[in-house]
Amino acid sequence: MPQLGHGFTCHPALVLVGEHPRDITNDVGHPKSYFVDRAAEDGFVLETCMYFPFVTAKSLTGFGASHSAMMRAFPRLQMILLLACDRAVPGNRVGVDRAGRPVVHYRFTPETLKALARGTRAAVRIFFAAGARRVHVPADPPLITASEADRLDARVAARHFLPGRVSISAAHLMGGCGMGGSTADSVTDAWGRVHGLPWLRVADASLFPDSLEINPYLTIMALADRVAECVRAEVREPVNA
Numbered sequence: 001m002p003q004l005g006h007g008f009t010c011h012p013a014l015v016l017v018g019e020h021p022r023d024i025t026n027d028v029g030h031p032k033s034y035f036v037d038r039a040a041e042d043g044f045v046l047e048t049c050m051y052f053p054f055v056t057a058k059s060l061t062g063f064g065a066s067h068s069a070m071m072r073a074f075p076r077l078q079m080i081l082l083l084a085c086d087r088a089v090p091g092n093r094v095g096v097d098r099a100g101r102p103v104v105h106y107r108f109t110p111e112t113l114k115a116l117a118r119g120t121r122a123a124v125r126i127f128f129a130a131g132a133r134r135v136h137v138p139a140d141p142p143l144i145t146a147s148e149a150d151r152l153d154a155r156v157a158a159r160h161f162l163p164g165r166v167s168i169s170a171a172h173l174m175g176g177c178g179m180g181g182s183t184a185d186s187v188t189d190a191w192g193r194v195h196g197l198p199w200l201r202v203a204d205a206s207l208f209p210d211s212l213e214i215n216p217y218l219t220i221m222a223l224a225d226r227v228a229e230c231v232r233a234e235v236r237e238p239v240n241a
Helices: 053-059 065-072 110-129 146-155 217-234
Strands: 012-019 035-038 044-048 077-084 093-096 102-105 134-136 143-145 197-201
Touching (some): 035 110, 044 110, 077 110, 110 134, 197 217
Antiparallel strands (some): 012 077, 012 134, 035 044, 093 102, 134 143
């Protein structure tokens, strides 16, 4: 199984916030009503979102006064979730240590960092267009006011997205048991059956041979349904099922 664990991607994600001059009740209503899909052109997807104070606090860049000031403005915060569409590259994989525990090996490629910067700049423009007076994003310093809207290319760049300085989440874990034709290029066949072990099935996002350029939930459900239909066809159904 030379491909087992390989092809891992995760849609690196950032929670970006903009502060408005009045309360906007961001925590009311459906949180995923709109999205901006620029995956094909620029490598990112933006989604409207709302996160509770703890998640918001751990997602903001930096520490100290600027961080505290933004959290005190929580009722006035507009939030955007940025997803970078990373690609399956050699070295990014899931393995196990000597104790048998899973270990993720992942490094950001220059392309992924550039996509995070492009997506952040796009989100900032949306914040200001919606009336936000300042935003908090990975930058130096992290607070950007509306008066700096014409300097975003200089204020937000890939060099600001450094490991250990930016709180980046893994939005959608994908890959590791990719579908394909043989053990040389995959772990399972087109029906989720592990090569050489037809009784063992995979039925989740592990099947993806590469990152999807969209939110993967519907695709995951479709694949799980496909695998289930194969099991149903191969195993005698119970009476009265």
